[in-house]
Amino acid sequence: MSERNETHEPTEADLRDLLAGHIEKMLWPTLLLLLEGKAAHGYELIHALHEMDTIEGDLDPATVYRNLRRMEEDGLVSSYWENGPAGPARRLYTLSERGEQALHLCAPLVSNRKDRLERFLQRYSAVRADNGKEKPTK
Amino acid sequence: MSKTPLLILHAGALQHPMQRFAREFQNLFPEVEVRSESAGSRACARRLLEGRQVDIVALADPLIFDELLLPHPVQKYYIFATDQIVLTYHAPARGAESITAENWFEILLREDVSFIRSDENLDPCGYRTLMVWQLAEQHYGVPGLYQRLNAKCRSEQIYPKSLDLGSALLEGKADYAFQYLCEVKQFDLRYVTLPEEVNLSNPIFANLYTRATVEVEGKASGSKTVLTGEPIEFAIAIPVNSPQPEVAYEFLQLTLSAAGQRILDDCGLVAY
Numbered sequence: 001m002s003e004r005n006e007t008h009e010p011t012e013a014d015l016r017d018l019l020a021g022h023i024e025k026m027l028w029p030t031l032l033l034l035l036e037g038k039a040a041h042g043y044e045l046i047h048a049l050h051e052m053d054t055i056e057g058d059l060d061p062a063t064v065y066r067n068l069r070r071m072e073e074d075g076l077v078s079s080y081w082e083n084g085p086a087g088p089a090r091r092l093y094t095l096s097e098r099g100e101q102a103l104h105l106c107a108p109l110v111s112n113r114k115d116r117l118e119r120f121l122q123r124y125s126a127v128r129a130d131n132g133k134e135k136p137t138k
Numbered sequence: 139m140s141k142t143p144l145l146i147l148h149a150g151a152l153q154h155p156m157q158r159f160a161r162e163f164q165n166l167f168p169e170v171e172v173r174s175e176s177a178g179s180r181a182c183a184r185r186l187l188e189g190r191q192v193d194i195v196a197l198a199d200p201l202i203f204d205e206l207l208l209p210h211p212v213q214k215y216y217i218f219a220t221d222q223i224v225l226t227y228h229a230p231a232r233g234a235e236s237i238t239a240e241n242w243f244e245i246l247l248r249e250d251v252s253f254i255r256s257d258e259n260l261d262p263c264g265y266r267t268l269m270v271w272q273l274a275e276q277h278y279g280v281p282g283l284y285q286r287l288n289a290k291c292r293s294e295q296i297y298p299k300s301l302d303l304g305s306a307l308l309e310g311k312a313d314y315a316f317q318y319l320c321e322v323k324q325f326d327l328r329y330v331t332l333p334e335e336v337n338l339s340n341p342i343f344a345n346l347y348t349r350a351t352v353e354v355e356g357k358a359s360g361s362k363t364v365l366t367g368e369p370i371e372f373a374i375a376i377p378v379n380s381p382q383p384e385v386a387y388e389f390l391q392l393t394l395s396a397a398g399q400r401i402l403d404d405c406g407l408v409a410y
Contacts (some may be wrong), residue, residue, distance in 0.1 A: 042410055043341050043369075046340070046341045046342060047341055047342060050342040059342070060334065060339070060340060061220055061339060061340055061341065061369075061408055062408045065220075065408050065409065065410060066403070066408075069396075069399060069409075072396075073396075081216060081394060084214070085213070085214065086208070086209065086213045086214050087204075087208070087214060087215075088200055088203070088204075088214075088215055088216075088217055088373070089214060089215070089216045089217070090216075090217050090410065091218075091394075091410045
């Protein structure tokens, strides 16, 4: 039994726009990274996401599987069923060519977000330091 | 001209998606007539072991394939969806106005409140409910909680399959039931979401779930098997003695396709 859903071909700009909405929660970038060079079951991905601890918000199975499906509809991952002769079979996810491209686009987007968060922390530290100087000593 | 019959034996919990699959399949293959029969998953397995021939078997626990059905009459099965155990109720349930994920067991143990579950020997939802109670005892730190819940839920409050529980709630036969989330939608029930450490839904708590064990009737008459807690999964297969294997293959392909995933999600399951 094998099944691969159809993929479409977004431009790089389309891809960047698509990914921009998923950088904050980090689920899509992390799934793309976990699938780089290695097919995995949803079950394994949930464990790996938990270990990496990069995700904002809930990490429940429904969220992970529904996002994998969205990513498949957007052509970033593809899936197929394990083809062994006997025993249990599970759906395996792999990174598509488009997904590979998306992963490389994610890196600068994540880096930009990291820079913005660092600027916030720097400003916060500066304000704290200034406030500390202004506080009257008891 | 008579239609080709496709015989499906499935867990009661899968009734809604199986009806949807059957409708979709008959649109695609009008020459086929889908005939479905449901029972608790362990009861389904026993029917197959007694020689019942069907084209598709869909169960609420992949372990039943391993324990009872491999290598005959099933060689290969597909694990295709997951779900969680929830505490369901109908609007007039006693205590419903104040029940939460933190106090549900206190309300269930009230004298004026009744609750029901399915049979652990026939239905995975039954042994999963007992596992949920064991995990709740640890999670909430209430020694003896499992025994107290178990003692209060007497034999007349135990039904053959989880799907029966929804009808019983609607008929006012009990205040609360332990069911799969996908069954809530079928009966338009209300429910309390239990913590992930308890509800058998999340693989990241798989090690924790193994602390719960339930003894059920085994393959041989009079034997016993101890089942260990695991995240809930559903699985489907074509038995090796399927009367219509080619048609069954087409049906299986539908259930595992993107369209099948959408149907499962619509029915409240989480499709793989």
